[in-house]
Amino acid sequence: xxxxxxxxxxxxxxxxxxxxxxxxxxxxxxxxxxxxxxxxxxxxxxxxxxxxxxxxxxxxxxxxxxxxxxxxxxxxxxxxxxxxxxxxxxxxxxxxxxxxxxxxxxxxxxxxxxxxxxxxxxxxxxxxxxxxxxxxxxxxxxxxxxxxxxxxxxxxxxxxxxxxxxxxxxxxxxxxxxxxxxxxxxxxxxxxxxxxxxxxxxxxxxxxxxxxxxxxxxxxxxxxxxxxxxxxxxxxxxxxxxxxxxxxxxxxxxxxxxxxxxxxxxxx
Numbered sequence: 001x002x003x004x005x006x007x008x009x010x011x012x013x014x015x016x017x018x019x020x021x022x023x024x025x026x027x028x029x030x031x032x033x034x035x036x037x038x039x040x041x042x043x044x045x046x047x048x049x050x051x052x053x054x055x056x057x058x059x060x061x062x063x064x065x066x067x068x069x070x071x072x073x074x075x076x077x078x079x080x081x082x083x084x085x086x087x088x089x090x091x092x093x094x095x096x097x098x099x100x101x102x103x104x105x106x107x108x109x110x111x112x113x114x115x116x117x118x119x120x121x122x123x124x125x126x127x128x129x130x131x132x133x134x135x136x137x138x139x140x141x142x143x144x145x146x147x148x149x150x151x152x153x154x155x156x157x158x159x160x161x162x163x164x165x166x167x168x169x170x171x172x173x174x175x176x177x178x179x180x181x182x183x184x185x186x187x188x189x190x191x192x193x194x195x196x197x198x199x200x201x202x203x204x205x206x207x208x209x210x211x212x213x214x215x216x217x218x219x220x221x222x223x224x225x226x227x228x229x230x231x232x233x234x235x236x237x238x239x240x241x242x243x244x245x246x247x248x249x250x251x252x253x254x255x256x257x258x259x260x261x262x263x264x265x266x267x268x
Contacts, residue, residue, distance in 0.1 A: 101150035
């Protein structure tokens with residue numbers, strides 16, 4: 001049996017070698033030989049059935065063999081090797097990385113669903129497999145949210161690309177976060193930690209939040225959507241609650257209410 005290495009997930013795999021007689025499709029007119037002897041016809045049908053079963057078995061073995069080859073390849077997966085192959089492929093096609101990923105980014109929020117990311121690269125005809133692409137996606141879907149930050153992905157592909165970018169958006173985001181956090185009137189300021197470009201932790205939560213500028217507004221990723229930064233802080237910063245104002249925050253207001261109530265009741 002001759003076996004060929006084929007990457008699973010490729011749209012068109014090489015055809016298996018033809019072994020044995022060629023049988024026409026069942027039901028096609030004038031394609032089957034005519035037999036006068038019914039016993040010969042019966043023998044012919046049985047032989048065709050046996051050969052088709054053998055062919056199907058060979059096909060399944062080929063697929064399993066291809067899968068094992070790819071599994072072994074993924075065990076030794078190297079991001080650096082994959083990166084070089086993909087860049088060489090894109091340069092040969094004379095395609096721009098940003099154009100490719102902007103097409104995948106249907107919501108224009110800088111994030112691509114994991115499956116769309118994998119399918120989009122495989123549609124380019126790049127020599128890869130779904131197993132290998134899952135290994136690539138795992139590197140960038142660190143939080144398991146099923147989303148790929150395509151700008152982070154390109155920056156990892158081409159470190160020089162990130163250096164060429166003017167960090168205008170990141171500066172705008174950081175300035176706006178800093179400005180809104182400074183409005184906190186608590187004795188202990190609401191803490192915000194910048195973990196990376198466009199990535200923050202708010203308050204005591206250890207959850208990493210993505211922050212982007214969408215339609216000229218600084219937005220925070222919450223669940224499956226985006227919330228304006230000021231609205232997010234109102235819900236999470238204790239001093240921006242229902243009673244907050246330019247002059248008071250709700251702990252002080254509550255203290256006044258409790259004190260007045262105690263005086264009226266003649267307590268203390």
